[in-house]
Amino acid sequence: MIQLALATTRPRPAVPGRGLFDPSVTRLRVRLGDLDFYRHVNNGVYLQMMDVGRSNYLADLGAFSLLKERGWYPVVASSTMSYRRSLTLGQRFEITTRLLGWDPRCAYLEQTFSRGDEHVARGVVAGRxxxxxxxxxxxxxxIGLLGTHDGPSPELPADVRAWAEAVGVAHRDQPAG
Structure with missing residues (x-):
């Protein structure tokens, strides 16, 4: 919680030339309070760590002041996780956050956890x-406010598109009449 508070109230400096599709890397270390009874990172803590990663992604783009000027703030519409390895006390790891694309309703981000060359977990977030x-x-x-991308969204990966439709966060065309 302290890491998230710092990432949002005192964001790191913007990275000059950072684009919407450039990955943002957050480096963290597993703390005692991150662990569950089985001595590995609790599944709910992964979601809090992902919040830190998304805040750093926005900070890297220089987004905080732009969003604040308009009174806009991010929320999670839905998220999903898959785990491959455990993280344990004291281990250093990275969360790489990248924008996959968007629809009229949500922006879709992938957040991967890695320890060295080892894949630990993957989260996908539909953000509003x-x-x-x-x-x-x-x-x-x-997207228009934060980036220089002028075209439409890239096509979302098939698994992300299917997930967004299955959980009901994907944009749905409104029926006529």
Whole structure:
């Protein structure tokens, strides 16, 4: 929780020339409070660590001041995780966050956990932005604010597209009439 508070209230400096599709790397170490009864990182803690990674991704883009000016803030609409290896006390690891694409409703990010060359876990997040007035901000509007990408979203990977549809976060065309 302390890492997340610091990442959002005192974001790291923007990375000059950083693009929307450039990966953002967050380096962390497993602390005692991250562990569960079985002495490995608790599955819920992975989600908090992913929050830190997404905050750092936004910081790398210089997004915090732009979002604050408009009264917009990020929320998670849905997330999914797959685990391959455990992380244990004291181990250093990295979370690599990258934008996969977006639809009119959500931006989709992949967050991979690795320890050295070893793949530990993968999370996929459907993120939304809300306004302080309760409004929902269209993902393309946020993309336009934060990046230099002028075209449509790249095609989402098939597994991410299927997941977004299955959990109901993917944009759905409104029926006529």
């Amino acid at each position: 932005f809300l306004g302080r007035d309760g409004s929902r901000i269209a993902a393309p509007d946020v």
